[in-house]
Amino acid sequence: MSRQMHLMGFSLWSPSAHMVGSWRHPASHGPDMDWSGPEVWQRIAQDCERGRMDGFFFAVGLAPYGVYGDSIAPTLRDGIQFPTPDAMLLLPMMAAVTERLGLVSTLSTTYNHPYAAVRQFSTLDHLTKGRVGWNVVTSFQPREAAAHGMDPVPHAERYRRAEEYMEICHQLWNSWDADAVQNDRERGVWADPDKVRDIDFQGEFYRCQGTAPVSPSPQHHPVIFQAGGSGDGRDFCAKWSDAALSFQMNVVQMKAYVEDMNTRAAAFGRGSDALKKMFGVQPIVGVSEAEAREKQDYLNSLVSPDGSLALLSGHTAFDFSALDLDAPAEEIPDMPGIRGIWGAVTSLADHGLDRLTIREGARAYGQSVLMPQVVGTPQQVADELISMWETSGGDGFLVTCPIRPSGYTEFTDLVIPILQKAKVFREEYTGTTFRDHLNQTSLG
Numbered sequence: 001m002s003r004q005m006h007l008m009g010f011s012l013w014s015p016s017a018h019m020v021g022s023w024r025h026p027a028s029h030g031p032d033m034d035w036s037g038p039e040v041w042q043r044i045a046q047d048c049e050r051g052r053m054d055g056f057f058f059a060v061g062l063a064p065y066g067v068y069g070d071s072i073a074p075t076l077r078d079g080i081q082f083p084t085p086d087a088m089l090l091l092p093m094m095a096a097v098t099e100r101l102g103l104v105s106t107l108s109t110t111y112n113h114p115y116a117a118v119r120q121f122s123t124l125d126h127l128t129k130g131r132v133g134w135n136v137v138t139s140f141q142p143r144e145a146a147a148h149g150m151d152p153v154p155h156a157e158r159y160r161r162a163e164e165y166m167e168i169c170h171q172l173w174n175s176w177d178a179d180a181v182q183n184d185r186e187r188g189v190w191a192d193p194d195k196v197r198d199i200d201f202q203g204e205f206y207r208c209q210g211t212a213p214v215s216p217s218p219q220h221h222p223v224i225f226q227a228g229g230s231g232d233g234r235d236f237c238a239k240w241s242d243a244a245l246s247f248q249m250n251v252v253q254m255k256a257y258v259e260d261m262n263t264r265a266a267a268f269g270r271g272s273d274a275l276k277k278m279f280g281v282q283p284i285v286g287v288s289e290a291e292a293r294e295k296q297d298y299l300n301s302l303v304s305p306d307g308s309l310a311l312l313s314g315h316t317a318f319d320f321s322a323l324d325l326d327a328p329a330e331e332i333p334d335m336p337g338i339r340g341i342w343g344a345v346t347s348l349a350d351h352g353l354d355r356l357t358i359r360e361g362a363r364a365y366g367q368s369v370l371m372p373q374v375v376g377t378p379q380q381v382a383d384e385l386i387s388m389w390e391t392s393g394g395d396g397f398l399v400t401c402p403i404r405p406s407g408y409t410e411f412t413d414l415v416i417p418i419l420q421k422a423k424v425f426r427e428e429y430t431g432t433t434f435r436d437h438l439n440q441t442s443l444g
């Protein structure tokens with residue numbers, strides 16, 4: 001079969017996800033659904049499954065953004081990726097109304113012990129019959145640390161801790177042989193004790209003695225996603241993940257990312273196919289191009305300047321309120337949070353936006369967190385996705401729709417059939433597990 005595109009729905013369990021203010025759109029959630037209830041997410045899961053998408057993915061932060069002006073007020077006022085209920089607890093409700101769709105939650109390696117992570121993900125993998133995935137993050141927000149009674153963990157140390165973390169998780173997942181559970185009523189052997197071993201891990205940051213608390217699950221361990229952007233983060237991702245995730249503004253940058261991640265994967269003895277590369281995109285679909293542009297303009301008009309600055313300051317862990325917002329957007333060295341974001345914002349000037357001020361740069365960030373807004377008729381959106389996919393050499397896209405749930409319904413009913421007709425996207429699932437959909441074999 002020719003190369004196939006991979007697609008996952010993508011959002012946060014909060015009033016708005018990747019577009020500041022999108023909750024204000026009259027079609028967001030609608031009168032009979034609340035963003036916090038299960039109905040909207042169950043409908044999105046069913047839409048994604050009807051479109052034969054690989055999965056649905058929740059990003060998760062653990063605290064409100066509070067760096068901008070040293071205040072959480074703009075975050076609260078605009079519901080920016082906050083509140084943040086526990087998406088792990090929502091996944092089973094989405095699993096209950098679907099049969100094949102992969103379901104991903106984020107869990108931080110900085111604020112949970114690996115033993116607890118193994119217990120949660122193996123439980124979910126049993127409950128979903130092999131459909132669970134884990135977005136491994138190390139967490140970058142000072143408020144997340146403070147809420148857990150900790151000082152922020154320095155960047156390099158976060159990834160050293162995460163290395164140990166993954167090592168423990170895999171040792172635990174391997175502490176049961178695949179055939180340890182015998183369930184032999186006649187012989188009176190539920191599990192063969194010779195096939196289950198204690199691990200004994202003594203590291204710089206973690207200790208763990210014992211065996212996995214849950215018997216081997218259908219996928220052995222969850223599909224692993226990671227989105228490190230720094231050198232350390234990308235190496236960690238290349239070593240441990242099934243799929244690497246990134247926000248890149250255009251196809252040139254996507255291609256560079258794919259090449260870099262393939263090189264890093266090869267250094268760990270992994271082929272480029274073993275590490276899928278996926279990019280965030282924000283589709284805005286209309287019956288005509290004019291209607292789609294009108295929809296985009298209206299959505300973008302809901303993006304508040306303060307909310308954008310709060311999100312940008314939150315992600316970079318740099319307080320933009322200290323700057324003259326009408327000054328030209330120029331490089332600022334040594335941002336403590338996610339690196340590269342502000343550089344990407346300032347480079348927007350190279351993309352036709354002359355004399356970008358800091359305020360305008362922040363606004364562009366608030367619209368899509370620098371993911372491409374793919375706007376047009378279903379045919380135009382599908383054509384652009386195919387073009388980005390072919391030219392970048394990436395494997396597919398994380399699809400974040402600003403208007404939920406209807407954006408996912410439109411994407412499934414209008415865009416996916418065109419991708420299917422072009423023979424770049426599956427018409428039917430061929431396997432039962434999430435790993436099957438991604439054509440990944442277990443690293444276990």
Ligand SMILES: Cc1cc2nc3c(=O)[nH]c(=O)nc-3n(C[C@H](O)[C@H](O)[C@H](O)COP(=O)(O)O)c2cc1C
Nearest residue numbers: 059060106137139227228229230233245246247338
């Ligand atoms: C697609 C995508 C999803 C992400 N999801 C989360 C998330 O759910 N929680 C989080 O704390 N960070 C998230 N991040 C941030 C990354 O985990 C990572 O920290 C960031 O890209 C910076 O890379 P670095 O840690 O190597 O500096 C995400 C990033 C991307 C591109």
